Amino acid sequence: MTGAHSGPGGEPTALTEEADIESLLGTLEDPDCRAIIEATTSEALSASELSDRCELPLSTTYRKVDQLTDVGVLEERVRLSRSGQHTSEYTLQIDSIQLSVDSESGIVLKISEEQPLQSDNSLVAGAD
Numbered sequence: 001m002t003g004a005h006s007g008p009g010g011e012p013t014a015l016t017e018e019a020d021i022e023s024l025l026g027t028l029e030d031p032d033c034r035a036i037i038e039a040t041t042s043e044a045l046s047a048s049e050l051s052d053r054c055e056l057p058l059s060t061t062y063r064k065v066d067q068l069t070d071v072g073v074l075e076e077r078v079r080l081s082r083s084g085q086h087t088s089e090y091t092l093q094i095d096s097i098q099l100s101v102d103s104e105s106g107i108v109l110k111i112s113e114e115q116p117l118q119s120d121n122s123l124v125a126g127a128d
Helices: 018-029 031-039 047-054 058-070
Strands: 013-015 074-079 087-092 094-102 106-113 122-124
Touching (some): 013 018, 018 031, 018 058, 018 106, 031 047, 058 087
Antiparallel strands (some): 013 106, 074 122, 094 106
């Protein structure tokens, strides 16, 4: 899974593939990842800012941010700087996750996407 996004009309994305479910749940089980999720609920933050707020080594922060980005919980953006030294910042992409079990589909995770936070100096990474 490379990023979960809401379906048409803001409908939650349903994950039914076992590997996707395990990847997301494994990430959410990690206390460092949960700390990063909590830190990004109200604003987009750089890895350095996340490292400071979550009291994590910078190398661990980058590893956890990569995991969270890979499963679609965070999105990487570019924070523009007047000095020309732009940096990546990370913003929370989910509003809620719902786990359900049904006889036809088995285990299903539904992810609702949050409207992304964006500062005046942010751009989506890779955007023109």
